[in-house]
Amino acid sequence: MIKIENLHIQLGGFDLHDINLHVAENDFFMLMGPSGAGKTILLEAIAGLVPVKSGRIKVAGQDITRLPPEKRGISIVYQDYALFPHLTVANNIRYGLRFQKIEKNERDQRLHQLLASLNLQHLANRSPETLSGGEQQRVAMARALIVKPRVLLLDEPLSALDPSLREEFRLLLKQLQQQTMATILMVTHDFAEALALGHRGAIINSGKIEQSGRMEELFQRPQSTMVANFVGMKNLFAVTISGEDAWVENLQIQLGHSRGDGQGFIAIRPEDIVLSTGQLQSSMRNCFQGRIKQVISQGFYYEVHVNVDTISFCALVTKGALLEMELGEGEDVYLFFKSTAIHTF
Amino acid sequence: MRHKDFFFWGTFACAVTVIAFITLPLVQMLAAPSLEVLVETILDKDVLNSIVLSLSAAALAALISFILGTPLAYLLARREFRGKRLVEGIIDLPIIIPHPVVGIAILSVTGRNHWFGQLLTDLGIRIMGSVTGIVTVMVFVAIPFYIKAAKEGFDAISPRLENVSRSLGASMFSTFFRITFPLAWRSMLAGIIMACARAISEFGAIVIVAYHPMIAPVMIYERFESYGLKYSQPVAVWLISICLILFLLLRILTSRQKKSA
Incomplete structure (x- = not known):
């Protein structure tokens, strides 16, 4: 589904090089590594939000390396949710629909379905600033999913949540993944979290991929001291x-x-x-x-x-x-x- | 405790001094002319014309600053590039250059001896002694204030909001008009007001480029020179009163919209 070949990104203080990744369709792929390893930059590169120096990114066989972000069909959910503060919850979620050719019935249906499955109906007319962290997160997820993206990118979605909410959201993520059948690429610095959610993953450190493969494999057979340390x-x-x-x-x-x-x-x-x-x-x-x-x-x-x-x-x-x-x-x-x-x- | 008291009273005394220093001359000036004289002054065609010219030229200068300055402010807020510091330094220049020097500088490129001035003459544009010249000078001195305020507004908006918007299918244009502008317009408006205020207050550069048609500050100066303090005061009172009322109205208008939004 997603194929990254020899990607090289140089931006600010970050230098990611020789990035090769393969994410299968409908996979729940974990991108792990310590803070400052360049995980978010890699996500942004896949979404087309930061320039790429060399290498290629393909989605479903199509080379998207030079495509603008709005043409990629890739949604991103940031760690701080990045909800539009001047729009209500419903308008936040609905935002992406106007840029797609979708009938009104279908739009309303998608909105109501997401509001229901994420338990957001009672918040539809609220302003995002009045929501709790967990609620904001669900709104951000709904906004990303409403356009039915080919790929969903999640940037440390659990790190800003209270521990009690994390378990709940983990379940929700698994459920959403099964419902939407979207290919999910999630960034985390917490290996336990990755193990609980992901099928496959990669560990990234100081700008390069240390190891990638099935989660159990990373856990049981680390190939470097960095990976071994990281997986505990x-x-x-x-x-x-x-x-x-x-x-x-x-x-x-x-x-x-x-x-x-x-x-x-x-x-x-x-x-x-x-x-x-x-x-x-x-x-x-x-x-x-x-x-x-x-x-x-x-x-x-x-x-x-x-x-x-x-x-x-x-x-x-x-x-x-x-x-x-x-x-x-x-x-x-x-x-x-x-x-x-x-x-x- | 004693030290604290001393510190408190020290700062208090300074604060009172500063406030008095600013308000006393202004209040004195506002109170000086009688109502009769004020009415008489505003009925004077020349006075009214100069005030209208001041306000409309300043508004036009602010509008031009808005149109030309917004993209630059956005660029400065979003992109890192080589020479950015230099660009920011250049934008600050009009603030630090002495005002008469601004006037002379503008005349030196728009005069007949300069190719650019020649070009303007060929196009039928006159800077010296014209409204065009007044607006040109006003834009020159006012645009830094607008750019700074707008840039601050853009800086306060997380680029992630724009990123999310684009990933959801919005082009750069749609993103700017649907996300960035609605979140930054208040700062942009503040910048427009500042630019406008700066443009109205300009005297030194305008008096060199265009003594006539007469803007209000030039008229105040002329009346002071020829007739003395008593005759310049009423014009000054009218100018600042009208400006204050206009800015106050704008403030009220925008803060009301904030509540409903």
Whole structure:
């Protein structure tokens, strides 16, 4: 559906280069990366709102690189919603219709359908300034969808919402995606959010795509330290591999299979590390004794940092387990993980 | 506490001084002529003509500033380009140049010795001693004020609103008239009023380019020179009263529309 080939954008302080992406029809594609990576600029380039230095953007086989934004059929929803302050909610939503050849019946029908499905009927005559963040967001979505765009671009739609509204909006997004069958490209800096919503995605960092593919693949098989860090692989170590073992300094970690000798990285998700106050009868190959350096509350669970020699591991523990095992800073503890939980790259 | 008091009374004293400094001479001047003299003055054809000329020439200058200045203001608000600082500096020039110098500068390109002046003469356009000349000078001194106000208005509008509009199918023109203009017109109007006020107050440059036909400030000056303070005061009172009323009306008109919008 969307095909981006060798795109190069230079604008202000941003320099995006060698951007290659493929987004399939009806996909929910996640564009991820830290703040300032150039995600929004890339969205704007796809919408035709910023000039492109070289490369091509194709939608459904058609080269749109030089097409003005109004001829692309691509809607964009910004993080700050960008509602027109001088128009009512209904007129905001209706805005794009006048530029299309659509019959009046059809227009009214689309408007009412969107007002209903986004629960906005009671707000139709209000001014956008009087709406809450969640309401403004729904208006922005309706305004973007009413023209039935080929592609819908979402710029961090959840980041400006209260956490309680986020879950609700996530559901709504999924629902809308299924209803409209639009191809959605969404920008986010939150990997958990991306994982919950997207099918496929790409991680962008300092102007280039680090990795793209299915979400599970990005999550489980990061190909660089940047991606590993970004997807929340907290235990990331530079290692020397020999045979079936990886050495982090003087610590021997069993990989369970040989992978070719040499330098590399291993990563273990913190939720894959099990803590215990005593030795366990377990099939887990890797077992180390260490001392708890720090316990950090993360709300529903705790992040426990354990030092094994000079190497620091991070494990996630529920509050209940933490209390039961009486884990505290300075305590000795055993940590275990399966060799299959180790990701090497 | 004592320090605070001292600070407060210090600032208060300065504020009172400044306000008195501005209002006292104006109030004194407004109160000086008797009603009889005021009526007599406005019935004088020459006075009335000069005031009408001042107002209409200034309005025309503001209109020209609006037409020519709006695209430039928009460009300055939206685009970054090499030499933007220079362009902004050039736009500021009329504000800093001494007024008589403006008059002389305009005459030096529009005189018969200059190719441009020759061209104007061939086209039958006269700058020296004409309404055209008065309006030209007024545009010269007033347009920076309009451009600055309009640019500020455009700056305050997020380019994202225009981006969204275009992505929804609106051309650049439609976007400007449906989104940008409705959101910026208040700033643009403020700029027009400022430009108009600046144009009415111009004296130094106009007196060099066109002593006749006589605008109100020139007439005030002439009456002061030939007959003294007493004879110039009533004309001045009429000029500023009419201006104040006009601007006040515009303000009221626009603030009313704000409520209904």
